[in-house]
Structures are given as C-alpha cells and as structure tokens.
Amino acid sequence: MAEVFDVAVVGAGPAGVAAACRVAERGARVALVDEGFRPGGQIYRHREGRAPAAIGEWMARLARLKVDVIHRTAVHDALRLDGKFQLRAESVHLEARKIVLATGARELLLPFPGWTLPNVFSAGGLQALVKSGLEVAGKPVVIGGSGPLLLPVAATLAKAGAKVELVCEQARRASLARALPWLARSPRKLAEALSYQAAFGPSRYRTSTWISEAIGTDRLEAVVTNSARRVSCDFAGVSFGLVPNVELAVLLGCELRDGFVVVDRRQQSTVPGVFVAGEPCGIAGVDGALGQGLVAGDAACRDVTVTADVEAARGWYEYKPPPLLRSFALRHEVLELARADTVVCRCEDVRLSRFDPEWSAREAKLATRASMGPCQGRICGPALDAILGYGADCVRCPAKPATFESLLIPEDRK
Amino acid sequence: MDAIVVGAGIVGAAVGEALAADGLAVTVLDAEFPGAGTTSAAMGHVVVMDDSEAQFALTGYSRRLWSERAAELPPDVEDECPGTLWVASDEEELEHAVRRSHFYRERGVEAEVLDSAALEKAEPNLRRGLAGALLVHGDRVIYPPNAARRLLSNAVVRGALAERRVRVEAIEPGRVRVNGSWRETAIVVNAAGVGAPELTPGLAIEPRKGHLVISDRYPGFCRHQLVELGYLKSAHSAGAESVAFNLQPRATGQVLVGSSREFVGLDRSTNRRLVGRMVRRAVDFVPALAALSVLRTWVGFRPSTPDNLPFIGEVDEGVFVAAGHEGLGITTALGTARLLADLVAGRVPEIDPSPYSPLRPMPEAQHG
Helix, strand or coil: CCCEEEEEEECCCHHHHHHHHHHHHCCCCEEEECCCCCCCCCCCCCCCCCCCHHHHHHHHHHHHCCCEEECCCCEEEEEEECCEEEEEECCCEEEEEEEEECCCEEECCCCCCCCCCCCEEEHHHHHHHHHCCCCCCCCEEEEEECCCCHHHHHHHHHHCCCEEEEEEECCCHHHHHCCHHHHHCCHHHHHHHHHHHHHHCHHHEECCCCEEEEECCCCCCEEEECCCCEEECCEEEEECCEEECCHHHHHCCCCEECCEECCCCCCECCCCCEEECCHHHCCCHHHHHHHHHHHHHHHHHCCCCCCHHHHHHCCCCCCCCCHHHHHCCCCHHHHCCCCCCCEEECCCCEEHHHCCCCCCHHHHHHHHCCCCCCCCCCCHHHHHHHHHCCCCCCCCCCCCCEECHHHCCHHHCC | CEEEEECCCHHHHHHHHHHHHCCCEEEEECCCCCCCCHHHHCCCEECCCCCCHHHHHHHHHHHHHHHHCHHHCCHHHCCECCCEEEEECCHHHHHHHHHHHHHHHHCCCCEEEEEHHHHHHHCCCCCCCCCEEEEECCCEECCHHHHHHHHHHHHHHCCCEEECCCCEEEEECCEEEECCEEEECCEEEECCHHHHHHHCCCCCCEEEEEEEEEEEECCCCCCCEEEECCHHHHHCCCCCEEEEEEEEECCCCEEEEEEEEECECECCCCCHHHHHHHHHHHHHHCHHHHHCEEEEEEEEEEEECCCCCCEEEEEECCEEEEECCHHHHHHHHHHHHHHHHHHHHCCCCCCCCHHHCCCCCCCCCCCC
8 A cells, every 4th residue: 555644735836835844844655746846836836956045945945854845747636534534646646645736727718709819828727838938029919818827927927028009907907906905015016016027018008998809810910909999919828717626625525715725724625634825814915925934834743722933924915805805896897798609618618699598507518518628627617607607616636637548446447 | 189298307308309399398497507417417328229029129219310300410419420339348349349240230220340450540549459349320419508598499490398496396197287276187297317216106216316527629639439348347337336338429619528327315515436437447548538628527326227218108007107207318318208108199100109107017136
C-alpha cells in the first residue's frame, strides 16, 4: 500500500504553497499536488527560474523544506476511505490523514457576439500565454470585462510590448469610487493598482465600457464597444470576475454558502479533516490566500487552536466579500450581450436560443447537452447561472477528465 | 374524460401521449421536470429481451413501436439502430447464444450467431479470443431525456397539459392530492417510477441503483451495443451487488459504459469501488477502453420488481399503475403506454396484459 501522508495539499498557488510550507515546518509529512509545471498557481505562473519577486521568497522556503511536490498532476476525485482521505489523479492515488484544498478560482466568461473567435482569450489566459512566450510586441490589444484582474493583465501585455488600446471596465466610475476608502486603508493595494495603470497608460482605462461584439472572419480583427466605437486589435482578453473551484470540496461533502466553501476560523470545512484556503472560501486575493494557507497548514497538523503568529498572518484579511468586489458587481447590460445565435457552450456548440428561462442547470444540460463536454460546465455553467439564473449543477467524479484506467481501484489495476 | 398522469419520466410521458391520442383530457404532473428521474440516468438501449415470454412480448412489441416512429423522432433524440452484440466468452456461452438465436428467430426477430473471427471483424476493439456473439439486429439506441420530452410534447400537441414542479402527495379513486388540496379526475395513472409505492402502497418496487460512465468523443470506437452474455446473471443476481459488461456507442461518438446493480435505497453517492469493478469488467472485454478519457460518472435508480416484470394495469377503480420497469423503461415505454391506453379504453390489447397486472401474486424479494 502507498505511503500515507499526514497532510496532502491540492493546488500550489499562494494558499497551497503557504499551507504546505507550514505543515513541513511543523515536521509533518506533506504532499503538494498541482497541475502546473512549477509552484505559483495562476497568479504567479512563470517560466523556469524566473519566479516573480513576490513569490520568490515562498519558492525558496518551499525548496528548503521537505515537501513532496507532485507537479503536472490534476486531482480528479477526492473521497474518504477507511478513515483517511484519498486523492485520485491520473497516475497516482494519494492517501492522507488531512486535506488542504487550495484549488483557486477560474475566470467568469460571459458570452457576447464573437467571443468564440480565435485570438479572443480569457484575460488571465492571455496573460498566461504572454508569460509563456506568445509574441505580442507592437500588436494592438483590448482587455475587457470587469474586476481587479484586468489591471495586471493589461500591465503584463504592455510590458511585453503590446499596444494596449483600451481596458474596458463595465462598472461605473461611481461604483468604483465607493471602494476608495477601503483601498486607502490598504496603501499597498492602491500602489499596486496605480503601478499597473502606469504600465499601460491610465487614459486607456475606461469605466462603464464593455466589448459588445468581437469582429473578424477567421480570427479577431476588431472589437466594438458599447459606445459603438470600433477598435482594431489582434488580441482580446476578457474576464468578468472569478469563480471558485469548489469541485473537490463538493465531492468530499463540504457545505457551500453562496457558492463558496464554508470554513471556520481554522479554515476547516464542515467535513472534519478537510481544510480549505484561498479563493474557494472567498475571493480575497494573494494576501488573503497566503494567510489562510498558513492557518490551514497549521490547523491541519494540530488539533489545537491556531497559534497567535499564524493568526496574525491573516493580516488585513478577514473574510467578508471585500467592498472592492461589490464595486465590480455586473450590470444587467453585460448579462444581455449574447444574441439568440451566440454560442454559450463551446464544447457542445449550444446557442442561447436553445435555453428556456424556466429551466434549471440540470434540465438545461439534459435538454441541450450544454456543459456535457470536456470542460464539464466549468465555463458555461457559471455563465448560464449569471445570465439565466440556473443555479449550480451537481458535481460528479471525475471532476476533471480522467482515463478509464484511473477509475480502477489500485488492486484492480494491471 | 379527464386523466391525470403522475410522473413525466419516459413512461408517464408515453402514457400521457397515448391517452391524449385517445381524446382524453390529460394532465401530466412531475415533481421536478420531464425526464428528471430515472429517465435522465438511463442508457437508452432499446432492446428485445428473452428471459421470459412476457418480457419478450413487451420488449418486442415496444421495440417495434420505436422503430415505426424512428423517422419522426427529432435529431436530439439521437435515435440509431446499431443492434446488440451479446458477447460469448467461451464455448458454453456460445451454445447459449445459439439457443437464444433460435428463440428470437422463431419469434420473428432477426438474429445471427457470429463466430470468433466474425466477431473480431465486427468489433475490432473487443479482446482477442472471445468465442463469438449473438447479433440481434434492430435493437436501437436513443437519448432518453429528449425522447421523454418529445413524447410529452406530442401529448401537449394533442391537448394535454404538462405541469412541472408539482408533487402529488396521494392518489385515491377519482382524485389526487397536491399541496394539501384534491384535484378531481376520472382516471389516475401512477407512473412515478421508484416513487410509485409511496402513492400506491404495497406496490413491490424497490430502487436498484446503477452507475454509468461516459467518455469523451471517439467516433467509431465501437459499432454495436456490446453486452456480455452473462448479463442476465448480473441482472437477476440475488446478491447485494453485481456488475456486468455493457458498452454503448452514442450518436455523439461517446462511449457509455455500464452496468452495476445494488440495493442501497436512494443513496446518490458514487460507489467508487463498484465503479472500479465495473470499469475493470469493461476493460477486460475492451482493453483499449483503458486509455480513453472519461467525462462523467452518474447514478440512477431502476424501479425493480421481484419478478422482473413491470406493473401495468388497474389497481383500484379508475386508478392505474405504469411503473416498475427496472432497466427496461426506455425500451418498453411505448408498449406500456399502448397497453395502458387499451385497458383504460376497454379495448383488447395487442399483447396479453395479464403477466403485468399489478394485482398478480409476487414472489418474495430475493435480496437481503
């Protein structure tokens, strides 16, 4: 039988790295499982040897410690088995006494005419492509959607030499202004926002603006904004917010509230032994994720209360939906951009006209095949919920595509 | 005359359609939405079965009704006619295949026995060295949720009303209770599947859970519905848990893999150990399956009866039952509906209804 870890951490973004480090510092056996090539997660995705300064010290800390880091491994199922937890991935079934889920978030993509054209990406996806070598120097680019994420994405593009023509933020200026007092209490956040804007030019950032259509024949050629302005561009990056990755938590039976995993002050979910840190329990950014990761790591290896120093590491963050996020609440106009013939589910090529507002997520899936494809509704599920109020569909294993072979129980494998 | 059909699964939808076609003022009620229950989890294999004369009569009759309306089914019902290959692992099973081929042919169902070489040619992804197979022509595959929706919309076209999110709490002769108040009707049909015994106490239906696993798209991976000849051993096994090899090519190019059977009430959780056994069995027959990508696993609850036959008929004055079809509800929906409509109208049905009478004596349940 395989070795049983004291703690297995899923996801090597800030929350997962912090949790794994904390567990290792306490001398417990810890595995850190991640889909990527190296730790950092979506936010600190980087090329070999080029870790951003912000995560560099954590990388060094991780490297010094005894952590079994398992890269390029997507956990597709999580279950309780004989008093332990089992994490299942394609090539490995890991067993652990406690679990920390630090599975992050994905972007909310809302359908609009032309959004499926080649070279229209999610904002974070475009940023990741640039970081891994997509050539954008001298090329016109438009970033659109909503939320704080648009700023670093536009800055990354600008630093890579792209001509950032426009950054479209759908929220009203007045709505964003309501977050100012909160930002003023977090000078570092404010400085960060200003430095991003400086990178691409503050005048390019437009509030109350959105991409109402992407135009092109076989690839993107231009976008049209809600004020009927046509902007030629080679690439567009669009994102309307973040959707927490709660699939593994749901498979383990953790309770959700408003789409997020319910946790106590020790980051423990309603399932004893399952701790959750970072975006799955509330969109809170890097600082929140790091703090929660430390708390979760600490709590996962001890049955006592969290130590004071770790409690302090939560820093500015105490989860309530941050005012910042409320400022980016979606306007009804951006929920109504898709036309009858706009594709909503890309995997199964299902257009908006197929959907009946009376349905639920499950009925829509059964009737139209929407969300039955390889992405398993990760993209269209939240979009359909946003635009038609379908709610969430149930989660079934495997949470990510996996081979038949990997569904065999170990003793049944050849 | 008024009729209320309780349950808009494929059986209730088909009954609604048949009664509406007879000119009754039909209302079909569903606690959730059409096809939300067992129908949504079903494989959609329309198959002639031979384990009893009564089962053959109903499945053969129903399959004929499906094939007669194939041309009018919309594309989203995904109707195809791949036939069924009952795979024989050894000579003993092949002899069984030969006997079954005689049974089918004597009753006008086209069937042939393939030897080992012919089977390899018919399904190259099956493992080498199998003894052969029984090929039953004319068996179909459909997509059950949209088939149920289609039948219900046919009923609506004929004047029926379909109401969703209406949970019927009780049935009595001449009325049903919804939200504490009674709705009057001349005829009631309990087509509530695994929920039927709650409304018709004493009806011997128990949920028999099954798992299915579906792959990504691999067009041409297999061409027929593939079932091991030992399937009935699993289907009729008295044990608490059983698996059998059952693999289906979908119109989408996906591969749907079953089957498991267990009695665990209405527990919706995925039994990974049983899924593991089920996949093991499938991979034993189709080794190349191991490397295909799985998109989803789901569970469903077959409304099973002690003698493996459904309940179709009158249980009280004007109160009818059409439920308990175990794993054959998709196949037998149309035959069930025709039979039931004949009984309601007082016509002589095309097949003998007595083996399906809800009032027939029942053997004791065989499992724990």
